[in-house]
Amino acid sequence: MTADTLAKLDLPSLNQMFESADPARIVEWSVAQFGEDLLMSSSFGEDSAALIHMAHRIKPGIRIIFVNTGYHFPETHAFLEQLRLRFNLNIWTYRTRNDPIAYLHHAGEENPAWRKDITACCAANKNEPFQRAMKELAPKGWLRGIRRDEAKTRAGRQFIEWNQGYNCHAISPLLNWTAREVHAYLKQHDLPRHPLWEKGYASIGCNPLSCTRPIGEGEDPRSGRWAGQDKVECGINQYKNSLDSANL
């Protein structure tokens, strides 16, 4: 598949078709369309096992990018290992270039449990490794697990979008699924959730309280991320049409 051919994908028609498609069919279409140039990213968060299972079942050995910021919960690493061993996953971990302790010192972050400058920390420790991964692996198709019901920032997203910043198509097979449908899929396939989910964490990122906290009843799942800040996306999943409007 050449870049010229890929550029000719009729995104409006595809998005219209995907609105009523089962997520697994969207993954199958992506595998047929992009072949070895398809990969996925995962945060190994609360319900990440659903898309990992679906993609791995349709394309065993699919490359999975995981960004290690240096500030994840120990439970996240344990969850990743649990899934890696169970499915023999092909995980490509991209680490921050910073030593986690040294970064805090140099950035003037005195409290390891709280970030004063979230934008700078995300840029250095999350977005940079992800951008490096996408540049090195150079996919033509990128599967990601975002859903419209997670947050207002995701309500207007499309199933397939051209991402200028990463120079590839971003495909979100679970976009129309509700949390209930994800839960049903996990149950149907006997898949685990992130261990912190049971403790009220509905969206799990890094461990400082400024970045991930449990949510209250009725709050949307992403409200536990960067609570009290004017920020809902870290950047990876924000990239839509340019690096300035990028999405993690």
Ligand code: SF4
């Ligand atoms: S989520 Fe928090 S700890 Fe993680 S990279 Fe962003 S600011 Fe840093």
